[in-house]
Amino acid sequence: MPINRRTFGKLVIASIGSTLAPAVLARPLARVVVVGGGAAGATAARKLANSKHRIEVILVEPNRHYTTPFFSNRALAGLQSLENFSRDYLKLTSADGIRVIHDMVIESDPGKQTVRLSSGADLPYDRLIVAPGTGLITKNIEGYNSTSQQIFPHAYNGSSPDQWVLLRNRLQEMKDGGLVIITAPPRPYKCTPAPYERASLIAGYLLKHKPKSKLLILDSKVEFPLMDAMIEVWDEKFGDQIEWVSADFGGAISGVDNNNQSILADGEIFTPDIGNIIPPQHAGAIAHKFGLADDSGWCPVNALTFESTRQTNVHVLGDAIDAGDMPKSAAAAHQQALSAATAIANLLTGSNDPVPKLENACYFLTEPGQALVVGGRYRVDGGKIAGVEGYSSDPGESPEIRQQTARKGEQWYADVTQAMFGRG
Ligand SMILES: Cc1cc2nc3c(=O)[nH]c(=O)nc-3n(C[C@H](O)[C@H](O)[C@H](O)COP(=O)(O)OP(=O)(O)OC[C@H]3O[C@@H](n4cnc5c(N)ncnc54)[C@H](O)[C@@H]3O)c2cc1C
Structure with missing residues (x-):
């Protein structure tokens, strides 16, 4: 059965029952469909779903669990099991009210503002977020x-x-x-x-x-x-x-x-x-199929809103974009998603909420309990992301400093995965 705006509304109301307050049941102002439940997509979905605005959020992601690529090298080396890096999408539905559909998006019709799933269902959107990560x-x-x-x-x-x-x-x-x-x-x-x-x-x-x-x-x-x-x-x-x-x-x-x-x-x-x-x-396959990537292989965006410069009402986030001076990292994808979600809510509702600043900090183990860091702050200049200042670990640092860096990295991972997927 194709999922359209009316049937979706009925499904939501049927699944949440009659115990919720009338405000929750009020008709959504707009619908955002998010393609890809990774660092960028999951963050954006949660931020929009938990905003004060009545925005309906649908997240499409083929996997039932997200194995965080970030920090996964530890599992390869046997320092932690791979299950430690697995996050469930269930909480996004139960705690955040996001409709998560486990499927692949395979086509889009920008004129009608719909995307098609591999099941054949069409999803209409007011704004589309495309966050498919990279392709090889x-x-x-x-x-x-x-x-x-x-x-x-x-x-x-x-x-x-x-x-x-x-x-x-x-x-x-x-x-x-x-x-x-x-x-x-x-x-x-x-x-x-x-x-x-x-x-x-x-x-x-x-x-x-x-x-x-x-x-x-x-x-x-x-x-x-x-x-x-x-x-x-x-x-x-x-x-x-x-x-x-x-x-x-x-x-x-x-x-x-x-x-x-x-x-x-x-x-x-x-x-x-x-x-x-x-x-x-380069950008994940679906970004190419939708015509969002240019000859560089990455997707150009206006970094004030992360709206594609090639398609209106479509926003691209995370690894798939040409992010100027910002690296392709989970930390960057998360920050971009927070920023884009605020900007999208502003566009949809006419509000003027402040858009968070762009930052990045990535932590890398050299050995168990010892880490290096590289990071920076960024601003948007002429629609592009430009570096403001950067920092990184130096050679010759003491084991105590490397240990502190490793602890900060652990805390970052705990905080960021909670912000993406909810409390563990
Ligand atoms: C080994 C390794 C170590 C790393 N370490 C760090 C680190 O320490 N710190 C850091 O900040 N970053 C790190 N990263 C980078 C980080 O993992 C990525 O930058 C981040 O995951 C990008 O997020 P994303 O949402 O853009 O893409 P992803 O996290 O890759 O998510 C994309 C999602 O889109 C889904 N998808 C793709 N196509 C479709 C479609 N057609 N329909 C529906 N869904 C689709 C995929 O299934 C996937 O779940 C590391 C990466 C690797 C590989």
């Missing part, structure tokens, strides 16, 4: 095809746990003396320091459990954020066990051979026991 670009990796992800798990894209489980199992099964290769993509991609945090934590796991093993990072870049501090830790802690090969020394991946499980970089063939290939990225 594999065309420049020769030999990479649909089976390659099973051979070289990326454990990087999407929010279902399968890829993480695959890579974790491989690490546990690998013999002592094995070779692990992580390939790091060119910018821009989500969470630039994350492959290096991953390298640190996996190297720590190998040192403890498979000390004859080695980890090689093949990089398509010549530098990365927090590089000096990270390499200092690697030198001190792991010595020859970890090696970073930058693009100017032949680190850029160019092909794979699925049958031989080998990786080609700068004419050299590597045959690791585990290949964790993190491909280059």
